[in-house]
Amino acid sequence: MNIRILGSAATAIALLASMPADAASISLSATLRDFSASHSDFEANPIAGHVAGLASYTLDADGKPTFSGADGTGNVANAASFAQWYRDVPGVNTPYTINLTLEETAPGSGIYSYANSSFFPLDAITGATEGNPHNYHFTLELETSFTYQGGEVFNFTGDDDLWVYIDGKQCIDLGGVHGAMSGACNLDSLGLTVGEDYSFKLFFAERHTTESNFKVQTTILLEDTSIPEVPEPGMLGLLGLGLVGMGALRRRR
Template sequence: MSRAPQPHLAPGLVLLAGLALALPASAPAASGGAGAGRGDRIVLTGIVRDFREVSEYRGHPDFERYPCRGAGHYVKIVDDLLDDEGKPTFRTSGCLVRVEPTDALGRSIIIPKDYIETYSGDAPGAWDCFGDHEDDGEYQGPVSVTGQVNLNPNNNPDHEFALRLPDASTITRDDLHATFEGYDGEAQYAFFRPKGNGNQNGLVFDGVAYELRNGAQYELSAASMHVRIYNDKMRNGRAMGHWWMEVVSASNASLWSSYSNDDQDHSYAHSDYGDSHVCNSVYPGGGAVYSPTSLASWYRDIIGVNVAKNVSISLVRDPDTGVYVFDDRTDPEYAPRGGFFPIDNELYGNSPESAHNFHFTYEVRAKFTHKEDSGRYFTFEGDDDVWLFIDGRLVLDVGGIHGPVAQTIEIDRLTWLEDGKDYELAFFF
């Protein structure tokens, strides 16, 4: 996945596969399955999904969003097992790696897992999960929220608005026209840039007022949220005044903002509120991913959130080592582009003032036949989020916005695999 804030880094992608991959007989090419290995080349076909960055209308909260604990290699963003749909699921907002775990050869490996065999010479590394508001002993858990926001759309991009409902439908700024009847009901998530400062806008967190800034960007999510969208001047069934969003109630809520409200005193039981406010007060971790809902859309086709197309890459066999390699620095298609940019000038288009489209994910699946004691391995190196699952279990964990990070899994460490049987390899970038 490419999602780094400015300045952009080229989404470097190096895959080393010391194993043969094959197309499952039942998987049609259009499904995003892998292409077949043939001699000196393996062609993998996967699905690229394109997203808008967070600052754009209907933008995704994870693109161009900087982790509140800083850039770096994050682990434990996803669960160790794929869900029933074969997709990664949210675990935390990330644990920041302080020391990379390594094997006896000095290669970086995944942090210890009870289903991956440990070898002599392995070093477990170190990582920081931050805990829930570790600097605030008085903090008692997720917050409740009420309040109101002046939306005042008037086709002004400075005052964007989008509300996602439980059925995955949305109400956006474009819906707030003269004949819109308003909304009163449940919601999952709200994105807004309010009109006016604290004298017009404000939310109340656990009974304490929190002022909102004119035009600043906010994202509100909650386990349970009831909102009301209304116009303050209705005449003959037509909206003649300003549109407002009232947060009637929200429990287990979190608010992310584009700034830290350092000028407001939060000593009332949230001594680190400015940090927890930015990091997400519901989900522990370093803020590498916004929420379960945001992560769920990375590898699913969702109308209005992403658009997709199939993209193939070729792993070429190194005649000296027998290892199949894809390296965007030497690949004849991607080296001239300066990196793995498969959808430049396509789908939602390039990033603002850029020659590249940075905001995408890539999902590839393939089959391989396990051979015990074969010395096979899979290595990834790059500067974007990557998770590799074999037989539905996480074996490479390279999350976060970071510089180049490499990680290797030796297939013989996966002792539950049976000799001669076929297994799926699922790669999420």
């Protein structure tokens, strides 16, 4: 009988952490950036409604959207203030990383969904809400890739700003401070080639102290980009016992 001995507990932990918890889900790493209400684009004169064309149709050299409106449009002060939304800027925002998991709606359906009508992920991370019921002032940036199969769609419902870019080109534009609204992208309309890999980027902003909705439903098989979570202490103990047991068996042999 051949027994493969893992060299260290760290190796075993890494292997376990890399195993998907559920094959019927897609977990995506996302960057949150926490802003304060004092930022020029957050909370100031918040009622604007949906404003199309705030963000550029294509991404810049850093893979970020740029501001395309006139100064003040959509409650965005200017291009410089908008450039801070999806970049780490010390003294302006604080970045955090979370995993966002899309679950298959039914076994074998190929439809993946995430829905949260109270989407305030920073509440549990920072505990700081500026005296509000939740931490409302933040952006979210998500980047992954996929292999185009043909027939895929991506649907989003939420508030406030939301832009989706596929292959570096905008396919959903829900900019502005507004209530929950929906947008959809039919990938067959984008001129993609079946079997080729393409980038997928999503940019979201919650800018006003009312509600925060975030709902995704898609048939795109997005590449899992989740960051492995540290195993629970109990799991670490079991790993240690398993390694000790394997060592003892090796000595007996």
